[in-house]
Amino acid sequence: MWNLADQQIESRLFIGSAMYPSPKIMADAIRASRADVVTVSLRRQAQQASAQNIFWETIKETGLHVLPNTAGCHSVKEAVTTSQMARELFDTNWIKLEVIGDEYSLQPDPFALLEATRELIAQGFEVFPYCTDDLVLCEKLVDAGCRILMPWGAPIGTGKGLINPYALKQLRQRMPDITLVVDAGIGAPSHAAQAMELGYDAVLLNTAIARSPDPVTMARGFGAAVEAGRCAYEAGIMPEKDLAQPSTPTLGTPFWQQNG
């Protein structure tokens, strides 16, 4: 168990709820991933109100912690209003704050993100900001009152994995007491394991599972990878060496020549 914003949870995988082929496949994939936190977008588009209702019911039935998000917001005002609606709807002060600054890369706008964060924290929200891996921005978000940061691995939906492991490593070293979650751009279970091996507290992903030809099996794979990466981090990963070193001792007497 570990502590996320004063809640004890087990899994270190946060899962998205968009773009699944059906609500049933989404529910099955969420279950297979063994995630404890699911993120939902308030600005989600559904063709019919009935489809929207099925979606919300399915999310509720999972019994998971819901982390509403402000995906699709491009301004402080939009993000703050969406967060307030999310608090009413889901009865939670958690908000994954996304304020997009560039339509091409979907890169968060660091200035608007900081402004919206300050405003929402003043209103009593627990802000989970989706940010870049910029150290100075991250420090300012912490100064604003964030206990959790969600730097990107790569732009949303690209599946490129950790494009700047150096920056992510620096963040982990410089912020040992902050909960750090790699959010977005994770394409394969090995990317998720790499984030966990760096000592990140969790990873959040959506596209790689929802858009897989087999979301349920992929979700199971991601759940296992996150656990494997965390085990490796906790156990301590061996340092790399330049010189080869035999893993089988060559000294001593072979066992078939030993007496007795």
Ligand SMILES: CC(=O)[C@@H](O)[C@H](O)COP(=O)(O)O
């Ligand atoms: C669902 C959600 O919150 C996304 O905005 C998130 O950032 C995940 O990104 P990927 O779809 O790249 O995993």
